[in-house]
Amino acid sequence: MQADPKGVLTGAHFLDGDQAACEGALAAGCRFVAGYPITPSTEVVERFAARIPLVGGVFIQMEDEIASSIAIQGAVWAGQKAMTVTSGPGLSLMMEHVGFAAMTETLCVFVDVQRAGPSTGLPTLPGQGDMMQVKWGSHGDYEPIALVPSSPQECFDLMIRAFNLAETFRAPVFFMMDEVVGHMTERVVIPGASAIEVAERRLTRKKPGEYRPFEANGDLVPDMVRSGEGYRIHVTGLTHDERGYRAMTAAAHGRLVERLSNKVRANRDRLVDVREDGVDGADVVVVSYGITSRVAARAVAEARERGVRAGHLRLVIAWPFPARRVREIAARAKAFVVPELNLGQMALEVERAAGGRAVVVPVPHAGGTVHEPAAILEKILEAKG
Amino acid sequence: MSEASETSDVNHASDVNDASEELEIDLPEEIDVDNPVWPYLRKDRIPHIWCPGCGIGTTVNCFARALTDSEIDLDRVAIVSGIGCTGRVAGYLNLDSFHTTHGRAIPFATGLKLANPRLKVVVYSGDGDLFAIGGNHFVHAARRNMDLLVICVNNFTYGMTGGQMGPTTPVGAVQSTMPYGNFETPFNLPFLADACGAVYVARWTVYNVRQLGRAMKEGLEKRGFVFIEALAPCPTLYSRRNKLGDGVDQLKYYKANSVVKNGADTKEVGLSFQGEISVGKFVDRERPTWLEAMDAHYAQVFAGEYVPHGGLHGED
Amino acid sequence: MNAVKPANKAKGTVFVREETCKGCSYCVDFCPTHCLELSPGFNARGYHYPTLARADDCTGCDLCGLYCPDFAIFAVRFRDLEKLRKGRVL
Numbered sequence: 001m002q003a004d005p006k007g008v009l010t011g012a013h014f015l016d017g018d019q020a021a022c023e024g025a026l027a028a029g030c031r032f033v034a035g036y037p038i039t040p041s042t043e044v045v046e047r048f049a050a051r052i053p054l055v056g057g058v059f060i061q062m063e064d065e066i067a068s069s070i071a072i073q074g075a076v077w078a079g080q081k082a083m084t085v086t087s088g089p090g091l092s093l094m095m096e097h098v099g100f101a102a103m104t105e106t107l108c109v110f111v112d113v114q115r116a117g118p119s120t121g122l123p124t125l126p127g128q129g130d131m132m133q134v135k136w137g138s139h140g141d142y143e144p145i146a147l148v149p150s151s152p153q154e155c156f157d158l159m160i161r162a163f164n165l166a167e168t169f170r171a172p173v174f175f176m177m178d179e180v181v182g183h184m185t186e187r188v189v190i191p192g193a194s195a196i197e198v199a200e201r202r203l204t205r206k207k208p209g210e211y212r213p214f215e216a217n218g219d220l221v222p223d224m225v226r227s228g229e230g231y232r233i234h235v236t237g238l239t240h241d242e243r244g245y246r247a248m249t250a251a252a253h254g255r256l257v258e259r260l261s262n263k264v265r266a267n268r269d270r271l272v273d274v275r276e277d278g279v280d281g282a283d284v285v286v287v288s289y290g291i292t293s294r295v296a297a298r299a300v301a302e303a304r305e306r307g308v309r310a311g312h313l314r315l316v317i318a319w320p321f322p323a324r325r326v327r328e329i330a331a332r333a334k335a336f337v338v339p340e341l342n343l344g345q346m347a348l349e350v351e352r353a354a355g356g357r358a359v360v361v362p363v364p365h366a367g368g369t370v371h372e373p374a375a376i377l378e379k380i381l382e383a384k385g
Numbered sequence: 386m387s388e389a390s391e392t393s394d395v396n397h398a399s400d401v402n403d404a405s406e407e408l409e410i411d412l413p414e415e416i417d418v419d420n421p422v423w424p425y426l427r428k429d430r431i432p433h434i435w436c437p438g439c440g441i442g443t444t445v446n447c448f449a450r451a452l453t454d455s456e457i458d459l460d461r462v463a464i465v466s467g468i469g470c471t472g473r474v475a476g477y478l479n480l481d482s483f484h485t486t487h488g489r490a491i492p493f494a495t496g497l498k499l500a501n502p503r504l505k506v507v508v509y510s511g512d513g514d515l516f517a518i519g520g521n522h523f524v525h526a527a528r529r530n531m532d533l534l535v536i537c538v539n540n541f542t543y544g545m546t547g548g549q550m551g552p553t554t555p556v557g558a559v560q561s562t563m564p565y566g567n568f569e570t571p572f573n574l575p576f577l578a579d580a581c582g583a584v585y586v587a588r589w590t591v592y593n594v595r596q597l598g599r600a601m602k603e604g605l606e607k608r609g610f611v612f613i614e615a616l617a618p619c620p621t622l623y624s625r626r627n628k629l630g631d632g633v634d635q636l637k638y639y640k641a642n643s644v645v646k647n648g649a650d651t652k653e654v655g656l657s658f659q660g661e662i663s664v665g666k667f668v669d670r671e672r673p674t675w676l677e678a679m680d681a682h683y684a685q686v687f688a689g690e691y692v693p694h695g696g697l698h699g700e701d
Numbered sequence: 702m703n704a705v706k707p708a709n710k711a712k713g714t715v716f717v718r719e720e721t722c723k724g725c726s727y728c729v730d731f732c733p734t735h736c737l738e739l740s741p742g743f744n745a746r747g748y749h750y751p752t753l754a755r756a757d758d759c760t761g762c763d764l765c766g767l768y769c770p771d772f773a774i775f776a777v778r779f780r781d782l783e784k785l786r787k788g789r790v791l
Contacts, residue, residue: 006692032496032499032500034492034495034496053683053686053687053690053691053692054687054690054691054692055692056692056693056694057694058499058500058679058694060495060499060675062492062495062525063492063521063522063524063525064521066489066492067489067491067492067495067521067522067525068492070485070486070489070492070493070496071492071493071495071496071499072496073485073493073496074465074483074492074493074494074495074496074497074498074499074500075496075497075499075500076496076500077483077497078496078497078498078500078501078504079500079501080500082496082500096486097486097489100485100486226501227463227481227497227501227504228460228461228463228481228501228503228504229460230460231481232460232479232480232481232482233481233482234427234475234476234482234483234484235482235483235484236475236476236483236484237484237485237486238484245427245429245430245476246476246484418716418777418782420716420718420766420772420775421763421766421775422766422772422775423772426772431721431772432720432721432723432771433771435770435771436723437723437724437725437748438723438725438726438727438770439770440770441770442769442770442771442772443727443767443768443769443770445770445772446766446767446768446769446770446772447767450767591768592731594764594767594768595767598767620725631725631726632725632726632727632770633725633726633727633730636727636730636731637730
């Protein structure tokens with residue numbers, strides 16, 4: 001259905017990524033944010049706090065990120081669309097609740113404006129070191145969805161998609177910005193509400209008594225209800241059966257956890273989103289995401305000027321990873337070059353997908369600033385052989 | 386210090402008197418009535434996991450009576466628990482119930498309440514869950530006067546993990562992680578709740594079932610952050626390890642040592658190992674809830690432009 | 702659940718769900734009229750469950766029901782029977 005016009009700031013604006021992300025959330029119908037101040041993400045919640053009295057909803061600044069990441073889940077079970085916003089240290093604190101969201105299929109959006117870590121690291125400077133954390137950070141198995149915007153415009157556009165995916169899959173959705181994307185200011189065009197498609201909560205049509213809260217449909221995703229409507233649901237982070245009752249057996253655990261993963265895995269092709277530039281026929285393909293993709297684009301252009309057949313594959317959705325596409329490319333290209341603001345995280349995924357058919361050359365950077373295009377170019381030139 | 390003290394042994398006197406009138410009734414051969422707590426339970430999950438003599442089930446009886454007496458619409462009541470023995474209450478009550486993560490029942494409940502203000506949200510959890518790992522959330526929810534009824538079953542120990550020292554374990558009590566007796570100072574929970582701004586603070590033991598039920602009823606009817614501490618025996622781990630006998634012995638201790646001190650200065654109601662237990666309603670006051678404060682403030686700041694928050698369910 | 706056939710002097714009676722009792726004895730020890738006793742025999746899980754030993758003395762006050770941590774016993778006053786039978790709509 002169409003977005004609620006109350007939350008849509010239609011027009012052309014000059015916004016930073018944090019502000020644009022907030023506008024995206026409002027346009028998507030998010031009316032509940034719980035957060036805790038942390039650089040470089042704070043502007044998202046500051047804007048939400050300023051905007052929400054005129055839109056209708058709640059912003060609450062909680063006592064910490066642990067509280068924020070579970071308060072949003074309470075709000076979701078009351079029927080709201082909700083998100084929390086943080087950066088690395090806060091994301092680390094939220095990890096148990098990422099698992100709770102996965103296990104209880106509580107759809108919500110975790111925004112992570114990445115800074116350089118580990119620990120307090122470089123609070124005001126960029127990093128991309130949380131990519132594996134969102135994939136594997138909570139204990140146990142689950143399949144998260146992670147979007148990686150590279151501009152303020154994408155912070156707006158992809159945030160709407162993040163909420164829509166959360167509604168569709170009932171899996172934890174991460175919005176993986178970085179300090180530069182969060183703080184760079186660019187033109188952001190917000191369309192009219194009627195041009196924005198938002199996914200609504202898929203509520204059950206069954207009556208109380210007939211409804212089983214964790215009984216999945218054909219797409220492996222169960223329909224939901226809202227607390228307060230007489231369904232007397234039980235929700236637990238323990239392994240549970242279709243009724244939501246704890247079920248302490250290996251069989252019940254296998255059935256539940258495999259479904260939680262498979263509902264995303266089975267839809268990988270629907271979810272995967274990459275932007276390609278000259279990938280087909282390229283000898284060297286740069287794989288990048290977030291702010292690094294903007295630096296990489298320049299390196300790719302310079303390589304082409306030097307006669308290298310270079311392509312660029314940008315991840316818009318990092319998880320699930322576009323393994324099939326990378327495998328196809330690996331069959332024809334000589335090498336992948338993977339610049340990222342960490343010491344090699346998504347490069348491991350590229351390597352796994354390439355399966356030895358093409359060389360994978362990481363361009364590691366511990367963060368604190370972005371790559372010099374020359375550093376990426378150098379690796380492209382090396383990799384072309 | 387406190388107002389007039391009296392023994393807490395008021396259950397029995399009134400009940401015996403009440404029953405002294407004569408009645409003539411023809412009884413049928415078969416009588417088919419329900420246990421009053423039964424309709425509030427997920428019957429397919431009974432018997433429960435709690436040990437013989439565990440006081441948590443007794444508090445559930447009191448809560449069920451409070452629900453009946455308050456005549457609240459049960460579809461609008463949600464129970465949120467953390468982890469631990471008391472955390473399992475959520476799984477047994479036939480209400481919307483959420484068994485969340487360890488220590489985080491209060492922030493989950495905060496989100497639930499704010500997103501649908503028409504819900505009566507009850508946090509039902511244990512002393513370790515609410516005051517050790519979850520202590521910070523308790524402090525802040527009370528400060529904000531979040532509209533929640535928080536029921537803490539305090540059995541002085543971590544039962545689910547085998548009887549470790551907790552934030553309410555009295556000095557001197559033996560626990561598996563304090564094998565030579567606890568030397569840490571425990572919380573005085575009513576004082577903590579009072580200092581943080583709770584609008585209603587009471588403590589009863591599970592010996593005082595009628596008073597505990599009445600306090601829960603008042604808690605359901607009160608707006609704002611309500612805190613009820615229910616002292617309950619853990620015969621398996623706390624009592625046995627401290628050679629205090631079984632659950633009956635612990636209830637007899639409550640009976641002999643509880644002193645009703647309604648309106649007492651909460652500073653004075655701290656507990657000691659097998660010492661006197663101050664019980665009663667200590668605090669009952671009014672101040673705006675978080676949502677009321679937000680609504681009033683924004684209505685003033687934005688006048689007609691303010692879009693009041695009513696959750697998804699309209700205003701109430 | 703069995704109602705114990707009361708004697709004439711009784712003002713109420715108890716109902717016991719023997720199979721869920723865990724034998725904590727709260728009902729027996731804290732009954733104001735001391736009308737309950739634990740059974741000599743065991744239930745299926747090995748616990749002694751309460752029986753109404755002095756039926757004449759039961760007032761139906763339901764303190765046993767309030768104390769019982771296992772929801773295994775409760776009492777009714779005869780004068781409340783009609784009301785209870787109508788059932789609680791929940």
